[in-house]
Every structure is written in structure tokens, then in C-alpha cells.
Amino acid sequence: MLRIPCPYCGPRDHAEFDYGGDATVVWPALDDTTEAWVEALYFRDDPKGPHRELWRHARGCRLWLIVERDTVTHEISAAHPAHPGMADEVTAQSQAETPSA
Amino acid sequence: MAAGAGRYSAVRLLKEGLLGNRGWGRAWRDPVPRKGYDVIIVGGGGHGLATAYYLAKEHRMRNVAVLEKGWIGGGNAGRNTTIIRANYMLPGNTDFYRYSIDVWETLSKDLNFNVMFSQRGHLALFHSPAERDAAARRANIMRLNGVDAELLDREAVREKVPHLDFSDDARFRIEGAVWQPRAGTARHDAVNWGYARAADEMGVDIIQNCEVVGFLNDAAGRVTGVRTTRGDILAEKVGVAVAGHSSRLAQMAGVGRLPIEAHKLQAFVSEPIKPHLDCVVAFAGIGHFYISQSDKGGMVFGGDIEMYNSYAQRGALPVVEDVAACACQVMPSLGRVKLLRHWAGIMDMSMDGSPIIDRTSVPGVYLNAGWCYGGFKATPASGVCFAHLLATDTPHPVAEELTLGRFERGSTIDEKGAGARAWLH
Numbered sequence: 001m002l003r004i005p006c007p008y009c010g011p012r013d014h015a016e017f018d019y020g021g022d023a024t025v026v027w028p029a030l031d032d033t034t035e036a037w038v039e040a041l042y043f044r045d046d047p048k049g050p051h052r053e054l055w056r057h058a059r060g061c062r063l064w065l066i067v068e069r070d071t072v073t074h075e076i077s078a079a080h081p082a083h084p085g086m087a088d089e090v091t092a093q094s095q096a097e098t099p100s101a
Numbered sequence: 102m103a104a105g106a107g108r109y110s111a112v113r114l115l116k117e118g119l120l121g122n123r124g125w126g127r128a129w130r131d132p133v134p135r136k137g138y139d140v141i142i143v144g145g146g147g148h149g150l151a152t153a154y155y156l157a158k159e160h161r162m163r164n165v166a167v168l169e170k171g172w173i174g175g176g177n178a179g180r181n182t183t184i185i186r187a188n189y190m191l192p193g194n195t196d197f198y199r200y201s202i203d204v205w206e207t208l209s210k211d212l213n214f215n216v217m218f219s220q221r222g223h224l225a226l227f228h229s230p231a232e233r234d235a236a237a238r239r240a241n242i243m244r245l246n247g248v249d250a251e252l253l254d255r256e257a258v259r260e261k262v263p264h265l266d267f268s269d270d271a272r273f274r275i276e277g278a279v280w281q282p283r284a285g286t287a288r289h290d291a292v293n294w295g296y297a298r299a300a301d302e303m304g305v306d307i308i309q310n311c312e313v314v315g316f317l318n319d320a321a322g323r324v325t326g327v328r329t330t331r332g333d334i335l336a337e338k339v340g341v342a343v344a345g346h347s348s349r350l351a352q353m354a355g356v357g358r359l360p361i362e363a364h365k366l367q368a369f370v371s372e373p374i375k376p377h378l379d380c381v382v383a384f385a386g387i388g389h390f391y392i393s394q395s396d397k398g399g400m401v402f403g404g405d406i407e408m409y410n411s412y413a414q415r416g417a418l419p420v421v422e423d424v425a426a427c428a429c430q431v432m433p434s435l436g437r438v439k440l441l442r443h444w445a446g447i448m449d450m451s452m453d454g455s456p457i458i459d460r461t462s463v464p465g466v467y468l469n470a471g472w473c474y475g476g477f478k479a480t481p482a483s484g485v486c487f488a489h490l491l492a493t494d495t496p497h498p499v500a501e502e503l504t505l506g507r508f509e510r511g512s513t514i515d516e517k518g519a520g521a522r523a524w525l526h
Contacts, residue, residue: 001417002409015419019408021522022362034509041521042360042452042508046348048412071363071410 002069005079007090008061020054023066023082048072054082109213128294129301134308137335138166140491141327143313143350144343145169146178147289148469148476150296150307151484152340152491154212157303159485160492165305166336167297168329170312174293177345177476180414180446182368182403184381184391185478186223186284187248190239193502193514194455195246200499201482202248202283208481214295216287217396222380223284224253224261226431228273232386240279251280262382264434272430273387286381286393292480316354316466324354324465340467340491342483345447346412347470356461360452360508361471362523364406367416369424369443371435373398382431390427399441402428406448406474408524416445448473453513454526458486458496459504467491468505473526 002014022044028036051071056064064082069075080087107113107126117124140156142149145167156162167173185205187198209216227236236252243250254277259267265275297307308331315328316339326335341350351359377394384390392402404424407417421443428435451457451471456479461468469487472479486500496504507513519525 001419013419014409014417019524021524022410038509039358043358044348044360044362044452044523045358046362046410048346048349048363051410053410069409071412074411074413 002074002076004055004057004065004067004076006057006060006063006065007079007081008063009057012057012060014055016057016059017055018058020056020064023052023054050077055079128298129307132306132308134166134168134311134329134331134334135306137326138306139164139336140338140340141165141334141336142167142340142342143327144176144341145173145297145307145309146176146342146344147174147292147296147480148178148344148472148483148487149340149342150293150300151480152342152469152487153305153307154296154300154303155484155488156492157300157305160488162492163304165300166334167300167305167307168311168313168327168334169307169309170330172309173297173307174290177446177448178293178480179290180368180444181289181477182391182393182401183286183289183395183477184223184284184393185218185287186281186381187478188223188225188239188243188250188279188281188284189516190242191455191514191516193507194516195242195248196499197482197486197503198479199246199248200485201479204481204485205287206283208292208295212295212299214291214298216291216295218285218287220283220285221393222261223281223383224258224380225279225281225383225385226258226265227276227278228387229276233276235386236277236279243279243281249281249283251282253278253280261380262378264377265382265431266433284381286395288396289477296484313350313353316463318355318463322355322463324463336465338465338467338491340469340487342469342487344449344470344472344476347449347468351461351468351470354461354466355463356466356468359457359468359470360505360521362410362450363412363447364409364450364524365411365413365416365445366403366406366448366474367420367424367443367445368401368403369421370395370402370441371400371438372441374400374438377434378432384427384431388423388427388430390424390431392428392432400435400438406450406524407445410524412447414445414447416443450523450526452508452521452523453515454517454519455514456483456503457505458483458490458500459506460490460494461505
């Protein structure tokens, strides 16, 4: 069982989440070439080791997360909201909560 | 020629039995890699060994080596649930899997090795009027493509396997099934050993504990051999048949990224019990579950992959729970049977759920990959087709659609209609 540290709900079993695949895919512009679309749609790095991937906390806060996980050890090193604005907010909040020296 | 175990026969068995079984000899040699070969097959699983065998047998190419990083059949070839069927619907798959069953039927005789191919039939259950329509469509398509299929109603299924859950309060009432009589199972290890022994007898070098760590190329970019943990080995052509690690080898070879992701699939076997099930039963649609009984008596079964990229050959508990729930659902009599072992293998999940047997962008490098959950039943046809491609540089007629280029052309072979999400196929 993976334990995914949801930034909103805390660490939860992966059975609460739906998988969304490789988070490093960058979708081309609509008018980009067929080759660019084929590459983005079908071809994957499929790394053996660190992998950035999408998970949706479907049985929780329902938000999409970007999780950094190792595909061999299954160790999860980070989980952020997939939405960049929300990710910034979470980062700002955690910095605010950290007591200053 | 090989040291050779000689021909296996009933007379030989009797003779060896009387002489204390001292004359068998090893079934294949343990050769030191030569400087070079005409063809190197990377991957000593079922597909790689079958490819080497058909290269030697059908194409008279005997200067061939199979390189295996561990021991032959130690990957998915020895980790599957041994089911053989041909219930596919889309052009590209239908002919290929029908042909595979044809080859299975003569395989033991051809290899002089009992692969224990047992055509005990495959029963794919359905549970609702909508599923009945889909099952009828599937059975019709199978028959139109020359694959045997019958649509059975509830009573006909009950006659075949009376101890499925036919109770009135079953959560998913069994309405019928698609029955494929020529489907069945085979002993997976025997398939690997049979191909290895037969290929070795024709002069193929099967080199175990030899991991490919790089590729050698000439100035024009053509492959000239491989770097291995046992030194450099030259080759005119290199065939890669390493399902589970295809992306890794393709990137190492300079082919680049593939339309494939690695995912893990678990399989399960129970303690041996008395004869309980004489066909393969599949429950798909609502859940996903397939089961047969091995000749040793163990109930062999499996379900879905784990739905996240992984190269770890170990499974997690949610799938164990899901598969156990399906088992009790389909066959309540299994409720008190103890699980003996479960394990995981790494699947090449392709982006449309169908395999790839094709040349690549690197001259001299050929690819056999993307078998998803279904590689075992394809072993003989995959071997024939990959050998044909390696020897002639043209696709075998039944594998013409299994190309890498189909993704670019938009002509994917997506049986499930799940789209470009590898883990959903």
C-alpha cells in the first residue's frame, strides 16, 4: 500500500486515489504538428526510478496532485497540488506556519 | 551441435527408469558467449526463446544467441496465469491470436517436449442484458474470424461449472457466458524449457546471467552488437524481447521513447485441492478476475494491474483484497481455501493495449514489446512472427498491424476503447 501525503488531508492510503499517469507530459498547442501530438499522447519516458505522476484524491478532497514517487522502491518524496496557484498557496502557508528563527 | 539431451520418448523414459535415470544429460548447454552472432535476441523469456527456435527452424539461422540477464523464464514467462485464449475483436489481433492457438496445438510434438497444453475451454461470464449483447457480439466476431466460440445461457453454464454462484441472491447473477472450447492452459515453465532445449539442439546459444548494458553502433548508426556484463558481443541484428523493461532497452539502444509504461500485475495460487475446476473461468466487466486449476491442484488466478507505474516485482494488498473478493463472488466454494503464494510481474502496458512486433528507428534493432497482460498465450505466434521479421525484414502476415507506426497513423488497436492511458488496458 502506498501512503500518499495529501497536502490537504494528510497521509492517506492510495486506495483513496485514482491514478492519472505521467505528470511531465506537456500538451502541445492545438495547432502544433501531428508529430508533437503523437509524442505527447502516446510516448512516455517510463522511468525506472523517480517519476512525477498525477493522482486524484477521489475518495478525499477530490483534488489532483502531482506526486514524486520512485517506481522501484515506491518511496514518495513529495506531493503538491497539480494546480500551480494552489501549489503556491500551500507553499506560502507552510512557510507562514514555520516559526521564524 | 548441442551436447544434447537426446530425443524424449516413452521408450527412453522406460529405459532411463530401469537404468536409474543416469543418462538424461542437461537439456541445454551453458555456452560461453562467442565473439559475434548473426542475430542476438535480448531476453530469455518465452518470446525470446521461441524467436530463436523459429529463426533456427524456419529460417535456418543457427548462428543465434539468446541473452538473459537472470535465468530463462525467470520473468513474466514464469509469472503468468498460463491462460491461452483468442477472444479478440479487432483486426490486427484476431488473426494473430487465432494463429497462436493453431501453433499451440502442435507445439508439444514440434518441440518433443510436453508443454502440457490443455484445451479445457475458456468461459467468459456475463451478468446483465447489456453484457449479453456485448458477449453475443464478441462471440459472433470470433466466429467470423474463424475462432471457435459459443454463446451459452445460464443453464448451459451451470452444467459446465455447477459450483459457480448460481444462487438467486448472487450479487451479480450469472446470465450466461462466451465459451471458447479450443482455449485452455499450458505449463508455462515447460514452454520456456521446451523452446530452450529445441533451440539449443539446433545450435542456438542460450546465455544466462548475461545482462545487456549498452549497444554498439557503427558510424552510420547501425547496430553492430551489444555490451553485456560478460563482455561485448557483435551481431548483425538485435531483437529485443524484454517485456517489462522494453522502455529501458529501447532508450539504451537509441530507439527512444516507446508508447509503453511498466505496470505490475499480481498472480495467485492456492494450496492444492482436489479437482475442482476443469476449464478457465473469467469474470470481466464489473470486476476483473480469471481462474483455472493447475495439474498440481492449485487454483491459479489473477485480476487487475495495480494502476500505477512500477518496476517492482511485488504486489500490494488492495489488489489482493479485490481479487479475493472476486474469487468469493464468482466461486463461493473458494472461501476457505488458503492462498499459498502470490507474486508480481512487470507488464509492458502499451498505449492501446495491443503488442508491437516491428523494426525500429535504429537500423538492425527490432522490437517485440507491449504485451500487456496477454503475452503468454501469444508466445508461439510471437516467436514465429518476430523470427520472420528478423530473418526477412518483412512483417509476418498475421502481425502486419502490430507496428509502432500505428500510433502515428491513428490506427491504434484498442480492444477496450480506453484511449491513450496505458494502465486502463
